[in-house]
Amino acid sequence: MENREKKVLVIGVIGADVHAVGNKILYHAFTEAGFEVVNLGVMVSQEEYIAAAIESNADAIVVSSLYGQGELDCRGLREKCDEAGLKGIPLLVGGNIVIGKQTFEDVEKRFKAMGFDRAFAPGTAPETTIEALRELLHMDGEQA
């Protein structure tokens, strides 16, 4: 069972969002960091994240949103995870998740209220996310 030594991440770009480059960068960064990555690509629906997470018994779901509609697209994801038996699975979100003049603290607060464990501001480096994943998945010191 060579794969299960690794933590499994489900990643993808949510909603009607076709920005593919960041998604590919994240895929490589996470894989490089030692995670097993299930990459759903672009235009991913909430249901697709959940289905993939169930089959792969994922340890976390990492949602990207680059086109400013992230808040609408992410609403209800936590509840659907609960419903599907993925209780407590870490949910992370990043990219350009909202548009308009607002401080990121407010945005982060709203995403946490929606059940996300972490929300990342625009321009966050993959290393930051990897660090957060290590912490959330209790991987102190060990390789992913």
Place this chain on the structure above:
Amino acid sequence: MKAVLLIDFGSTYTKLTAVDLDSETILGTAQSFTTIQTDINDGLENGLALLREKIGDVSFAETYACSSAAGGLRMVTSGLVPELTGEAAKMASLGAGAKVVGIYAFQLTEDDLDDIRAAKPDIFLLVGGTDGGNTECILHNARMLATMNPEFPIVVAGNRSAARECERILQGHEVYVCPNVMPKFGVLQVEPTQKKIREIFLNRIIQAKGLSKAAALLSDIMMPTPAAVLAAMDLLAQGKGDEPGIGELVAVDVGGATTDVYSIADGMPEHMNTVFKGIPEPFAKRTVEGDIGMRYSIRGILEAAGVHRISQLSGLEEGRVEELVDYLATHTDVVPKEDPELEALDFALASMAIEEAVTRHAGAIEETYTMMGLTYVQTGKNLTKVKQIVVTGGSLIHTKRTAAIAKHALYSPASPASLRPKNADVWVDRTYILAAMGLLSAHYPETALRIMKKELEYHGNSEQENS
């Protein structure tokens, strides 16, 4: 002359095809009633007598057979998520030539077990979880199946981490472990499971179904009839060695109870601005529509197409359509012969059967407006570039309007989302040889291919038909 006998034990008819390998020709065909209740050899002997009347007392060097008698190969599947491993299990079974009589997802319940018992499957396919993924569901389902009396073999083809434990849980049952049908997310690996299903069919099912007496006559392999047809279509499309195939194709077999559709095509998106969703489908894909058929499932066609369209196409009044459909549903052996009303109705029914079945088989495309402009989302196979259509089935081979019926397999501006072939050459299997050629292809692929290319009747290009 080196003669080979090919037998298709159907649910109603035993169909015989005699082939001469040296001249690569069909010597003759014959059919008789299948006699599964008494001795399957009786029907076979009757058919052979008929065949010998036509072609003389030929001795056959080899004999091969396929069968869909006694209900065919009945399978029940269980997976985890319906759109993922659930779908993979279904595709694996259909591609192996099975009739899928039950599809389950997530955890099996006690009620499900009652239904499974009632469905009397010949084989159960137990899957779930990608490799290293979820084990909970497949283990639960194994434990549920373990409570049943061992009545059918179980093929385990799920998460490899759970395979051995499933086998232990199911001790006392006939269990076969195969590689995962979906080892990674979005990767389909159905061939090893299909091979195992055919082996079980050969070793076990044939005996259980009273076919073993016939098996004594056979030189080799016996497979489910749809698996033979799929093999024939694969060969016809892709060719073998120096003998080229005719390229990617769609084949439709409109039967009395079901309509089978085969596509031998890649079907992935054509353009960069198309996003593919769902699991990729097999290059050689088979689907069966259990509610679409010309007699036993005649009402399914009516429901799918609506009485209005059947009336339009046939030129019959709606009331008359309903009357005749009621009549045919109970008189399943009626053929139109010279009756113009029945002929018109069968034309409309066959057209709609093909349209509905191919629409369900083919993928679909959806337009979405994004910040980056217009984008397309594709699910299933894109068959728009497929240039060949092969049709078979009584209602298509006993009419002069075959091409006009086959045209309904094609793309229609009225349903632009359906990714059916845009225009295609139409080929008719008038002598009903597809299954036989699939059997022959196991040992003599080039010969089978050349015979098909000779025997299939060209019925023009759909574009000419349109104009």
